[in-house]
Amino acid sequence: MSELTLTVMRLGFLAVLWLFVIVAVQVIRSDLFGTRVTQRGSARRGAPDRPQAQQQQQQRQQSAPPPQRQQSGGRGRRGAPTKLVVSEGTLTGTTVALQGQTITLGRAHDSTIVLDDDYASSRHARIYPDRDGQWIVEDLGSTNGTYLDRTRLTTPTPIPLGAPIRIGKTVIELRK
Amino acid sequence: MSSSTTNTTTISTAGPPSRRNTELAMLVFAVIIPVFAYANAGLALSDEMPSGMLSYGLGLGLLAAVGHLVVRKFAPYADPLLLPIATLLNGLGLVLIWRLDQSRRLAQRAKDAGMAFAPSAPNQLIYSALGVALFVGVLILLKDHRILQRYTYISMVVALILLILPMFFPARFGARIWITLGSFSIQPGEFAKIIIAVFFSGYLMVKRDALALASRRFMGLYLPRGRDLGPILVVWGMSILILVFETDLGTSLLFFGLFVVMLYVATERTSWIVFGLLMSAAGAVGVATFEPHVQSRVDAWLQPFEVAKNGGSDQIAQALMAFGSGGVFGTGLGQGNSDLIGFAANSDFILATVGEELGLAGTMGLLLLYGLIVERGVRTALAARDPFGKLLAIGLSAAFAIQVFVVAGGVMGLIPLTGMTMPFIAQGGSSVIANWALVAILIKVSDTARRPAPAPAPTTDAEMTQVVRP
Numbered sequence: 001m002s003e004l005t006l007t008v009m010r011l012g013f014l015a016v017l018w019l020f021v022i023v024a025v026q027v028i029r030s031d032l033f034g035t036r037v038t039q040r041g042s043a044r045r046g047a048p049d050r051p052q053a054q055q056q057q058q059q060r061q062q063s064a065p066p067p068q069r070q071q072s073g074g075r076g077r078r079g080a081p082t083k084l085v086v087s088e089g090t091l092t093g094t095t096v097a098l099q100g101q102t103i104t105l106g107r108a109h110d111s112t113i114v115l116d117d118d119y120a121s122s123r124h125a126r127i128y129p130d131r132d133g134q135w136i137v138e139d140l141g142s143t144n145g146t147y148l149d150r151t152r153l154t155t156p157t158p159i160p161l162g163a164p165i166r167i168g169k170t171v172i173e174l175r176k
Numbered sequence: 177m178s179s180s181t182t183n184t185t186t187i188s189t190a191g192p193p194s195r196r197n198t199e200l201a202m203l204v205f206a207v208i209i210p211v212f213a214y215a216n217a218g219l220a221l222s223d224e225m226p227s228g229m230l231s232y233g234l235g236l237g238l239l240a241a242v243g244h245l246v247v248r249k250f251a252p253y254a255d256p257l258l259l260p261i262a263t264l265l266n267g268l269g270l271v272l273i274w275r276l277d278q279s280r281r282l283a284q285r286a287k288d289a290g291m292a293f294a295p296s297a298p299n300q301l302i303y304s305a306l307g308v309a310l311f312v313g314v315l316i317l318l319k320d321h322r323i324l325q326r327y328t329y330i331s332m333v334v335a336l337i338l339l340i341l342p343m344f345f346p347a348r349f350g351a352r353i354w355i356t357l358g359s360f361s362i363q364p365g366e367f368a369k370i371i372i373a374v375f376f377s378g379y380l381m382v383k384r385d386a387l388a389l390a391s392r393r394f395m396g397l398y399l400p401r402g403r404d405l406g407p408i409l410v411v412w413g414m415s416i417l418i419l420v421f422e423t424d425l426g427t428s429l430l431f432f433g434l435f436v437v438m439l440y441v442a443t444e445r446t447s448w449i450v451f452g453l454l455m456s457a458a459g460a461v462g463v464a465t466f467e468p469h470v471q472s473r474v475d476a477w478l479q480p481f482e483v484a485k486n487g488g489s490d491q492i493a494q495a496l497m498a499f500g501s502g503g504v505f506g507t508g509l510g511q512g513n514s515d516l517i518g519f520a521a522n523s524d525f526i527l528a529t530v531g532e533e534l535g536l537a538g539t540m541g542l543l544l545l546y547g548l549i550v551e552r553g554v555r556t557a558l559a560a561r562d563p564f565g566k567l568l569a570i571g572l573s574a575a576f577a578i579q580v581f582v583v584a585g586g587v588m589g590l591i592p593l594t595g596m597t598m599p600f601i602a603q604g605g606s607s608v609i610a611n612w613a614l615v616a617i618l619i620k621v622s623d624t625a626r627r628p629a630p631a632p633a634p635t636t637d638a639e640m641t642q643v644v645r646p
Contacts, residue, residue, distance in 0.1 A: 005219070006216075006219065006220055006508055006511070007508070009215075009216045009219065009220075009508070010216070010505065010506065010507075010508035010509070010511075011505065012212075013209075013212060013213055013216055013509065013534070013538075014505060014506070014534060014535070014537045014538055014541070016208075016209055016212060017209060017534075017538060017541045017542075018537070018541050020202075020205055020206065020209060020264065020541075020545075021541055021544050021545065021548070023202070023205065024202065024257055024260070024261065024545075024548055025548075027195070027198055027202065027256055027257060028256075028257060028548075028551075028552070028555075107641070118641070118642045119641065119642055119644055120641065121641045122641070142641075143641045143643055144641070144642075144643060144644045
C-alpha cells in the first residue's frame with residue numbers, strides 16, 4: 001500500500017474521530033450551555049404561533065381558543081395595548097402579549113393565566129378583542145366578581161388602557 | 177419594553193425530550209469509525225483489506241442495533257450520547273486488540289514462553305456481546321433505579337465479599353485481583369465498583385445531613401464529629417487492607433476516591449476532600465515503605481529507564497517511548513512498535529498503542545470521549561430528581577473517571593502503574609462486561625431524570641372558591 005494512501009487514511013481517521021467528538025458536543029449543546037432564558041413579554045409581534053416562554057402554568061400562551069377574528073387595522077392603531085401585565089398579587093410581573101387571542105383567567109389549569117388565588121373562581125373572566133380590536137373583559141359568572149376600577153362587571157366591558165382589573169387579590173392591566 | 181417587566185425571566189430547557197433518532201445517527205457514526213480503523217490497520221499491516229472486516233462490522237453493528245432497540249423500548253428518554261460513545265470505544269478497542277494480535281513480536285514472545293499464541297480479538301468480541309447482553313438485561317429488569325436503594329446494606333456485604341475474595345486465590349502477575357475457577361477467571365473488582373457505588377449512595381442519602389451539619393468550624397474547615405468520622409475511617413482501612421493483602425493499588429485508589437467524591441457531593445463540605453487527600457497520601461506512603469510489590473511499582477514509576485536497564489520490567493519505559501514516537505499525529509494504525517511493550521500490551525497498556533499509532537491528537541480525542549461519558553453521567557446526576565439517583569449517577573461516573581485517570585496516568589507515567597484496565601478499550605472480559613452494566617445503569621437513571629414530569633393532578637378545580645364577605 002502506498003505511503004500516500006496510508007498517510008491520508010491516518011489523518012482521515014483522526015479527522016473522523018474528532019468529527020465524532022465535535023458532533024457529540026453539538027448534540028448536547030443545549031445541555032452544556034444550560035437553559036434558554038427568555039425575557040417575559042418579549043414575544044415578537046406578528047408571529048402569533050410562536051410558542052412563547054412557557055414553563056410555568058400561569059404564563060401559558062395557549063393556541064386553544066383560536067383568534068376570534070382577524071382584527072382589521074385594529075392592531076396597528078396608535079394607542080392600542082400590546083400586553084397584559086399583572087400588577088398585584090402572587091403573579092406580579094407576569095406579562096402576556098396581546099396577539100388577538102382570547103385570554104382566560106381563573107384557577108383552572110387550562111387558563112391562559114392560572115391564578116393562585118383563593119378568591120378567584122376556576123373560570124373567572126376572559127379578555128378578548130372585539131371586531132374593532134378593542135379589548136373587552138367579561139366576567140364568566142365568578143363567585144366574587146370581576147372589578148374594573150371600582151365597579152363590578154355585569155356585562156362585557158371595553159378596557160381603557162391602564163385601568164386596573166381586579167380579580168380576588170390579583171390586579172391586571174393593559175399596557176402599550 | 178416597560179421597565180417593570182424586564183427583570184422577570186422565563187427559563188425553559190431547549191430541545192425535545194426524547195433524542196432516540198439522534199442516538200441512532202450517532203450510533204451509525206460510531207460503528208463506521210471502527211470499521212474505518214479496521215480497514216486502515218489491515219491495509220497498513222498486510223496491504224489488503226482484512227478478511228474479517230465484514231463480519232466484524234456486522235457484529236459491532238448488530239450489538240449497537242440491539243442496544244439501541246432496547247433503549248428505544250425500555251428507556252425512551254435516556255441520554256442520547258452514552259450508548260454511541262460506549263459503542264465507539266468498544267469498537268476501537270476491538271480494532272486495537274486485533275491489531276496487536278497481528279504482531280509477530282507478541283506471537284514470538286508467547287512462543288518463547290512456551291505458550292500457544294491465541295488471538296484475543298475474537299474473545300473480546302464475545303465478551304462485548306456478553307457485555308451488551310448484560311446491558312440489555314439491566315435495562316429490561318431494572319424497572320426503576322430506586323429499587324437498588326432497597327439493597328443498600330446487601331450491596332455493602334456483596335461488595336466486601338467481592339473485594340476480599342481474591343485474597344484467597346493465588347496471585348497472578350503480582351496482584352491478587354482475580355478469582356480463578358478452572359481456566360476461567362474474573363476480576364471481581366470491576367463489578368465491585370458498581371455495587372459499592374450503590375451502597376455509598378444508599379448510605380450517604382440517609383446519613384448526609386448528619387455528616388454535613390453536625391460539625392465544628394475550625395480554621396475555615398468544617399471538622400466532622402468523631403463518630404461521623406467512623407465510616408470514612410472504615411473505608412480507608414478497607415482500602416489500605418486491599419492494598420496490603422492484594423497489592424492492588426488501582427482498586428484501593430478507586431474504592432477510596434469514590435467514597436471521598438460521593439461524600440463531597442452528598443455533604444458539600446470541602447473538608448472531606450482535604451481529609452481524603454491527606455489520608456490517602458498517608459496511607460499510600462505508609463504502605464509503599466514496607467510493601468515490596470508496591471515499592472517496585474513506585475521505583476518503576478520514578479525511574480522507568482533505570483529499572484529497564486537493570487533487567488526489571490521495561491513495560492513503562494516502552495510505553496513512554498511509544499507515546500514519544502507517536503508525536504502529534506501518530507504513526508498510523510498498524511504502523512507503530514507499541515507491541516514492544518510485550519506483556520499486557522493489549523490490556524493495561526493499550527493506551528500506549530493509541531498514543532503511538534494515533535498520536536497526541538488521537539489520544540486527546542479518546543480521552544475526550546471518556547470525558548463525555550463522565551460529563552453525561554454528571555449531567556444526569558444534575559437532572560435527576562431523587563437524591564439516590566443523583567448520588568448513584570455521580571458515583572458511577574466518578575468511578576469511571578477515576579479508573580480512566582488511574583490507568584491513563586499509570587501508562588503515561590503520571591502516577592505509579594496500578595494494573596487496572598482502560599474501560600471498554602482494554603482486553604479483558606470482566607472490564608468490558610462490568611462497564612456495559614455501568615453504562616446501562618447510567619442510561620436508566622438518565623431516562624428517569626429526563627422523562628417529562630407527569631402533569632399535576634387537577635386538584636384546584638375541586639376546591640371551593642372562597643367567598644368574600646364584606
